[in-house]
Amino acid sequence: MNARTINDRLVAPDATAAESALCYLTAAAGSTGAVLLALDAGFPGLAVAVIALVAFDLCGGAVVNSSLAAKRHFHRPGRTHWHHLGFVAVHVQPFVLALVVPGFGWGSAALVYGLALTGAVAVLGAPQRMRKPVAFAWVTLALLIPVGLPLALAWVTPVLMVKLLLGHLQAE
Template identity: 55%
Template sequence: MTLTERLIAPGATRGEAVLSFGTAFAGGALSVALASTAGLPPLALVVIAVVAFDLYGGAVVNATRAAKLWFHRQGRTRVHHVGFVAIHVQPFVLAWAVPGFTWTAAAAIYASVLVAALAVTAVPLPLRRPAAFAATALALVWTTAMVAVPGVLAWVAPLLLIKLLLAHLLPEEAAG
């Protein structure tokens, strides 16, 4: 399996790879540039770079046809999808490394995403898309208005929600 197949999905096209990696690198650079204005320590900037690369790139990767076909292939269940969401512990990594990103904020963001994923995967497949948008809209308001994080990291919760609820949990639809 190639690196592109591992990081995107088997069968990823050149265009999907360019968009995914381009967005990951651009988002990482943008986020580090923004965070560097806050006088954060070097370890925090490295962690932010890695998290940003994953979240920006992952939002695009999970929206690709190749990834949707791979993650929603025969035999994949709700447990697989919610498990994928559950392993995204980036808010806790940020709380560990970034001054001002509290453990409480990390827990609130993580719980919001996980509860939303459980709700989305609990509805019948024909309702999954509108349920994902509803859950994302509600969780976006909660995580951006009610959960305090450093301003230079205000992108974390929205990108995590986009990557996991709107991109990952929604299967590929047939072209109409």
């Protein structure tokens, strides 16, 4: 697999060099920050490694999903609500974190995942011109709900919501 193919999969087909660079820099910075928080919290090595990967995906993905290249790709003709809902549904990172991170319980994972998935249904069910305001309303209110995550992982819910509801679901 060549570098262009990898970039097409991680960012989007025909992403500019600037879009790609910003996505990768944000992913790396987010991963580094998350690792520092995890180490400071005293999480075990496996948890730190998984947190690093999840943070790379979520932080980089939040930027990717806001890029024009990703908008063209994910909202091209023929894409349906089911494609977008499926994209949200496969983001099971809260459950992966619950497997390995002490203090990240299954109930918290289900709540974070449920907020993202239910938010996606609300956004996709809204008329086109209301999707962005509905997404912002949902994310704003969802972030007021205490989900019971360890402090070192307080970033997970907001970054997941930004990536999926404010990024991916918005066609622009």
